[in-house]
Amino acid sequence: MEQLKGSFENVSYQLTLECAGNGREEFMPSVRGSQRITGAVGCPMWTGVRLRDVLMASGVRQSAVYIGYYGSDTHLSGDPSRESISRGVPIKKALKEDSLLAFSMNGTDLPFLHGYPLRLILGGWPGSTSGKWLKRIFVRNDVHNGHKMNGYSYKVPCEGVPPGSDVAEKDMCIIEEMPVKSLVTFPRSGVICTLDRDLEVRGHAWAGDSSISKMHISTDFGQTWIRAKLDSPVNINVWQHWSSSISFPQKGYYEIWARATDKSSKTQSMVLPGWNPRGYLNNACHRIVVSVV
Amino acid sequence: MEQLKGSFENVSYQLTLECAGNGREEFMPSVRGSQRITGAVGCPMWTGVRLRDVLMASGVRQSAVYIGYYGSDTHLSGDPSRESISRGVPIKKALKEDSLLAFSMNGTDLPFLHGYPLRLILGGWPGSTSGKWLKRIFVRNDVHNGHKMNGYSYKVPCEGVPPGSDVAEKDMCIIEEMPVKSLVTFPRSGVICTLDRDLEVRGHAWAGDSSISKMHISTDFGQTWIRAKLDSPVNINVWQHWSSSISFPQKGYYEIWARATDKSSKTQSMVLPGWNPRGYLNNACHRIVVSVV
Numbered sequence: 001m002e003q004l005k006g007s008f009e010n011v012s013y014q015l016t017l018e019c020a021g022n023g024r025e026e027f028m029p030s031v032r033g034s035q036r037i038t039g040a041v042g043c044p045m046w047t048g049v050r051l052r053d054v055l056m057a058s059g060v061r062q063s064a065v066y067i068g069y070y071g072s073d074t075h076l077s078g079d080p081s082r083e084s085i086s087r088g089v090p091i092k093k094a095l096k097e098d099s100l101l102a103f104s105m106n107g108t109d110l111p112f113l114h115g116y117p118l119r120l121i122l123g124g125w126p127g128s129t130s131g132k133w134l135k136r137i138f139v140r141n142d143v144h145n146g147h148k149m150n151g152y153s154y155k156v157p158c159e160g161v162p163p164g165s166d167v168a169e170k171d172m173c174i175i176e177e178m179p180v181k182s183l184v185t186f187p188r189s190g191v192i193c194t195l196d197r198d199l200e201v202r203g204h205a206w207a208g209d210s211s212i213s214k215m216h217i218s219t220d221f222g223q224t225w226i227r228a229k230l231d232s233p234v235n236i237n238v239w240q241h242w243s244s245s246i247s248f249p250q251k252g253y254y255e256i257w258a259r260a261t262d263k264s265s266k267t268q269s270m271v272l273p274g275w276n277p278r279g280y281l282n283n284a285c286h287r288i289v290v291s292v293v
Numbered sequence: 294m295e296q297l298k299g300s301f302e303n304v305s306y307q308l309t310l311e312c313a314g315n316g317r318e319e320f321m322p323s324v325r326g327s328q329r330i331t332g333a334v335g336c337p338m339w340t341g342v343r344l345r346d347v348l349m350a351s352g353v354r355q356s357a358v359y360i361g362y363y364g365s366d367t368h369l370s371g372d373p374s375r376e377s378i379s380r381g382v383p384i385k386k387a388l389k390e391d392s393l394l395a396f397s398m399n400g401t402d403l404p405f406l407h408g409y410p411l412r413l414i415l416g417g418w419p420g421s422t423s424g425k426w427l428k429r430i431f432v433r434n435d436v437h438n439g440h441k442m443n444g445y446s447y448k449v450p451c452e453g454v455p456p457g458s459d460v461a462e463k464d465m466c467i468i469e470e471m472p473v474k475s476l477v478t479f480p481r482s483g484v485i486c487t488l489d490r491d492l493e494v495r496g497h498a499w500a501g502d503s504s505i506s507k508m509h510i511s512t513d514f515g516q517t518w519i520r521a522k523l524d525s526p527v528n529i530n531v532w533q534h535w536s537s538s539i540s541f542p543q544k545g546y547y548e549i550w551a552r553a554t555d556k557s558s559k560t561q562s563m564v565l566p567g568w569n570p571r572g573y574l575n576n577a578c579h580r581i582v583v584s585v586v
């Protein structure tokens with residue numbers, strides 16, 4: 001570890017890691033897996049060395065297609081005979097400027113649950129690609145085939161399917177960057193406010209390897225949208241802060257819907273944007289409830 | 294009737310009548326009443342005389358606030374001791390250029406089910422205001438109080454309420470013009486088409502007393518929208534035809550979502566735009582399913 005720190009440039013980036021199964025509870029028909037409401041996502045400051053510096057120093061052949069990681073964790077069941085998670089990304093993502101071997105989070109050593117002493121950080125891609133307790137990285141001349149790379153894990157149908165379909169394994173494609181998404185982080189849902197004061201609302205928005213170009217909110221279920229203030233990204237693959245001051249026209253029950261648009265003009269849907277068998281990639285608009293009295 | 298035809302200018306307008314309870318099946322919690330999917334709406338050519346010509350000839354005082362109609366129908370139960378529906382509109386709507394006493398639909402006498410021999414036509418307002426089998430119209434100095442004007446009929450909460458709320462009668466407001474809405478009328482939902490040919494899609498869009506300024510469709514659950522071709526309105530309070538030619542990027546399951554925007558920039562939501570106790574005014578986007586093979 002000290003050799004790693006000493007041999008390569010140490011860099012820091014704020015990078016977004018997000019669970020690909022966020023919002024799974026909104027699937028109809030329902031699907032198995034953690035049923036998260038607002039989802040597991042974070043964007044701390046990671047410090048480490050660039051994965052590409054280490055890979056280049058080790059030598060990467062022209063035939064390289066994918067990297068795959070192995071960690072020192074056991075299978076979740078604790079059974080040592082079962083494989084633990086071992087995923088990866090295409091070599092192109094691995095060689096990006098901000099793909100890290102990180103030893104620090106928010107200025108201190110990685111907490112154990114976050115992968116101490118070393119982990120991969122691949123911002124904007126499913127969190128499962130950012131392997132923890134890192135032991136080894138293989139550069140491969142084919143798509144990595146570790147545990148949770150095969151079958152239906154972290155895959156969606158290559159073509160859209162009707163809700164509830166059985167999909168053949170050969171027709172499933174690996175999820176790469178995560179789609180545009182945003183959250184309202186303040187105030188909490190259910191807040192009560194008074195008509196005589198504007199309500200300050202704020203949150204984060206992010207979009208895989210891209211960034212956010214516009215942020216809108218609606219207080220009338222999407223019949224009209226107003227533009228929110230949006231901060232510039234502090235680096236790539238980071239979430240951006242947004243905020244807005246809302247003046248309600250009258251008392252009553254409201255929902256505040258938040259909608260981000262990325263650089264390619266792709267925007268969040270108000271509904272689940274396509275059912276898939278394992279419940280991934282639900283980036284539908286987040287909303288909170290407000291009572292104005 | 295012949296006297297009416299002979300004494301006043303005979304005029305024809307294509308006018309939209311729509312049931313205020315369309316889309317009630319999408320309410321959560323569910324509400325009682327007909328559970329319609331795509332809804333009861335039509336826009337035939339009505340011929341008659343202007344209500345305002347008749348009212349003016351009869352004399353309308355400055356104190357006039359509302360009109361109320363009475364028809365020759367019995368209560369739906371057939372019980373002659375029960376009042377039949379008797380609704381109305383503010384005098385301002387009654388005096389509009391295209392508010393009609395109609396005796397003809399699409400060039401022939403009104404069919405009996407459509408109110409033969411004479412009915413009110415108040416385009417863009419809830420169909421229940423366009424009284425059939427018309428016997429009498431009262432000009433009133435207060436809001437009309439006939440059957441289905443009181444209680445919870447054709448009313449929504451004056452202020453937004455949480456889904457499932459009990460709302461006091463005094464907090465309910467009468468529905469006036471209907472909100473912006475559109476339908477996909479061709480092809481039928483469930484159609485199968487081939488990747489090598491563009492799909493022609495068409496429908497109608499309307500917006501109470503206003504008109505439609507823009508029409509969009511989405512084939513990716515609202516993540517991107519494309520502008521559809523929109524015809525100009527042939528008169529006020531009429532639906533407008535729209536059409537689009539869709540080129541699908543690959544095979545698979547798609548939903549085509551249609552979204553109209555009215556002259557005031559109010560647009561259709563992708564979700565129910567506000568729960569209310571009787572299930573009115575669901576103008577959420579219509580969608581159809583398409584399989585591309």
